[in-house]
Amino acid sequence: xxxxxxxxxxxxxxxxxxxxxxxxxxxxxxxxxxxxxxxxxxxxxxxxxxxxxxxxxxxxxxxxxxxxxxxxxxxxxxxxxxxxxxxxxxxxxxxxxxxxxxxxxxxxxxxxxxxxxxxxxxxxxxxxxxxxxxxxxxxxxxxxxxxxxxxxxxxxxxxxxxxxxxxxxxxxxxxxxxxxxxxxxxxxxxxxxxxxxxxxxxxxxxxxxxxxxxxxxxxxxxxxxxxxxxxxxxxxxxxxxxxxxxxxxxxxxxxxxxxxxxxxxxxxxxxxxxxxxxxxxxxxxxxxxxxxxxxxxxxxxxxxxxxxxxxxxxxxxxxxxxxxxxxxxxxxxxxxxxxxxxxxxxxxxxxxxxxxxxxxxxxxxxxxxxxxxxxxxxxxxxxxxxxxxxxxxxxxxxxxxx
Numbered sequence: 001x002x003x004x005x006x007x008x009x010x011x012x013x014x015x016x017x018x019x020x021x022x023x024x025x026x027x028x029x030x031x032x033x034x035x036x037x038x039x040x041x042x043x044x045x046x047x048x049x050x051x052x053x054x055x056x057x058x059x060x061x062x063x064x065x066x067x068x069x070x071x072x073x074x075x076x077x078x079x080x081x082x083x084x085x086x087x088x089x090x091x092x093x094x095x096x097x098x099x100x101x102x103x104x105x106x107x108x109x110x111x112x113x114x115x116x117x118x119x120x121x122x123x124x125x126x127x128x129x130x131x132x133x134x135x136x137x138x139x140x141x142x143x144x145x146x147x148x149x150x151x152x153x154x155x156x157x158x159x160x161x162x163x164x165x166x167x168x169x170x171x172x173x174x175x176x177x178x179x180x181x182x183x184x185x186x187x188x189x190x191x192x193x194x195x196x197x198x199x200x201x202x203x204x205x206x207x208x209x210x211x212x213x214x215x216x217x218x219x220x221x222x223x224x225x226x227x228x229x230x231x232x233x234x235x236x237x238x239x240x241x242x243x244x245x246x247x248x249x250x251x252x253x254x255x256x257x258x259x260x261x262x263x264x265x266x267x268x269x270x271x272x273x274x275x276x277x278x279x280x281x282x283x284x285x286x287x288x289x290x291x292x293x294x295x296x297x298x299x300x301x302x303x304x305x306x307x308x309x310x311x312x313x314x315x316x317x318x319x320x321x322x323x324x325x326x327x328x329x330x331x332x333x334x335x336x337x338x339x340x341x342x343x344x345x346x347x348x349x350x351x352x353x354x355x356x357x358x359x360x361x362x363x364x365x366x367x368x369x370x371x372x373x374x375x376x377x378x379x380x381x382x383x384x385x386x387x388x389x390x391x392x393x394x395x396x397x398x399x400x401x402x
Contacts, residue, residue, distance in 0.1 A: 001026040002154065003400055004146050006134050007161035008032030010041055010389035011372025011396075013117045015159045018397025020124040026401055028126045029155075031148065033133035038117065042110050044386070045102070049110035052084045052390070053383040054101040064384045066187075066242050068377030071352045072388060078358070079394040081387060091116045100222070100234070102382050136173055139365055157367050157400045159360075161393060164346030164373040174350065178364055182376045184348030185248040187241045188385075191256060192336035193230035197299075202228040204293045210259035211239045214331065218243045221262055226296075229338055231258075237381040240337070244347040244378070252337045259328040260300070261290045268328050272320065276312040284308055284315060290327065300326045345385055349376040360396035369396040 003026050005016045016030040044050050055061040058076035062069045085095055085103070093116045094106040105112040121128060129148075137158060138145040145152040164184060165171055171181045193199065209224035218239055225233035239256075240247065247254060261268060268290075275289045285308040288297040301308050304323040306315055350370050354363050362368040371392040379385045 001156045001401060002143075003028045003157045003159065004144070004153070004155040005030045005159045005161060005397075006146075007163060007372070007374070008034075008037035008128070008130070009161060009163055009372060010038065010117075010386055011163075011374075011393040012159075012161035013038065013121060014390050014393030015161055015369075015371045015397040015400075016126045017117070017120050017124055018394045019159065019400050020126050020397075022398045023401035028124070030121070030126055030128045031132050031134060031146075032128070032130050035131045037128070037130070038114050041113055041117075041386075044110060045104060047110055048104045048108045049113045050102050050104060050383040050386065051088065051095055051113060052081050052103045052387045054081065054097045054103050056080070056082055061384075061387070064382070065377060065379045065388065066244065067347050068352065068375070068379075068388065071355075071357045071375075071377065072391065075357050075391050075395060078398070079391045083394075084387060084390050087390075088113070088116060091120060100382065134173075137177060137368075139177065139368075143367065157369070159369040159371060159396045159400055160374055161371040161389075161396075162374050164344070164349060164378075166344070166346070168348075171349070177368075179362065180351040180354055180364075182348040182351055184346045185244050186337065186339050186344070187244040187347045187378045188237050188345040188381055189240045189337040189339045190227065190232035191230045191236055191240070191332075191334045192252075192338055193332050194335055196230075196332060197303075198226060198332065199228055199230065201226045201295055201299055204296055205233060206260050206292055206296070208262040209233075209235050210262045211235045212257040212259075213239060213243055213247070214255035214257050216243065216246060218246070224258065224260075230334070231256075231332070234381050241345075241347075241378060241380045247337075252334065254334050256332050256334050258330045258332065260292050260296065260330065261327055263290075263328060265324060265328045268324050272312075272324060280313045281311050283311055284323075287312060300330070303330075345378055346373065347376070347378045349374050352376050358395070359399035359402075360392055361399065369400050371396040 020028045062073040093112050095103045096106050132148050135147040143156045144158050205225040210221050212219045220235045220238040222235035223233045224235050306319045360369045372389045
């Protein structure tokens with residue numbers, strides 16, 4: 001049996017290894033259009049590789065996928081986070097859990113993951129072909145013809161793991177086969193807030209902020225980072241994933257409400273009341289009782305037009321309320337997004353209703369399988385997208401020979 005795996009990313013590697021593991025006598029060929037493989041693995045997590053997320057409950061795990069939750073719920077029964085941990089551990093890569101439950105190699109170096117995958121690919125005797133773009137796939141009565149380098153190569157089965165695409169035209173070769181595609185849209189992007197004084201605080205972050213897309217039911221919690229172009233950090237990225245399609249429809253022009261302290265107005269007011277009673281003669285500038293960075297506190301005081309040299313008792317109720325409101329409901333006008341080429345994640349791709357979640361085989365074309373981001377699956381930030389790649393790649397490889 002000859003099996004072609006198209007796409008040399010995380011899902012493609014895992015699909016190739018799994019295909020050979022479950023079909024030892026098969027000839028498995030991994031085909032990558034560029035000269036390098038595992039590009040996202042290399043840059044993920046600042047070069048450390050956020051391998052997965054420490055969530056061992058498959059039901060809860062699936063809830064971290066704005067698109068693909070129901071599809072993945074049963075898939076995780078075949079290859080879960082626990083299986084990912086075991087897989088890498090058995091190949092000499094110990095993983096560690098960080099405070100936010102993201103998981104990284106103990107080495108803090110993505111090269112550990114790349115080496116483990118590369119060595120396993122070699123050990124399984126999978127043929128790796130680089131700089132070989134696939135032009136087209138033809139479905140035959142038996143098997144497929146894959147066009148590479150101007151030649152037609154025959155394969156019995158094909159696994160497609162080519163990743164996402166910024167434009168629907170990037171999926172044209174699949175639509176030509178009769179595969180339905182959900183229009184792609186960026187997921188996991190940062191918010192551009194041009195010409196706003198908050199960007200002067202670039203580099204400042206809060207650990208427990210809250211992000212709310214005004215007028216929508218999108219609310220996330222976690223760290224928020226102020227950048228020179230706007231805002232980033234896990235809470236922002238989660239909101240971008242949850243609102244990927246909606247925000248695309250808005251052309252990335254919308255209002256966002258930020259709670260710098262993650263608390264509700266009532267809770268913030270109670271803290272202020274307590275502080276004002278015990279420290280009524282202290283200057284407002286010295287009443288930072290929320291643990292936010294000093295420069296951010298000074299910025300909010302200035303924005304609320306509170307005189308920093310006045311004491312709490314000398315400050316009018318109107319100005320007090322304005323400051324409290326900015327702490328928990330600071331509104332910004334987002335105009336655009338910023339994505340990073342290497343870590344780009346898309347919502348959209350192959351329609352999941354046309355894929356068997358237990359095998360990753362197409363319901364439209366027998367013998368054709370899909371894995372990874374080419375599917376209409378995307379997770380929030382934190383290692384979820386890699387877990388989907390490991391899971392779908394493993395399952396596709398497991399069943400491709402049957």
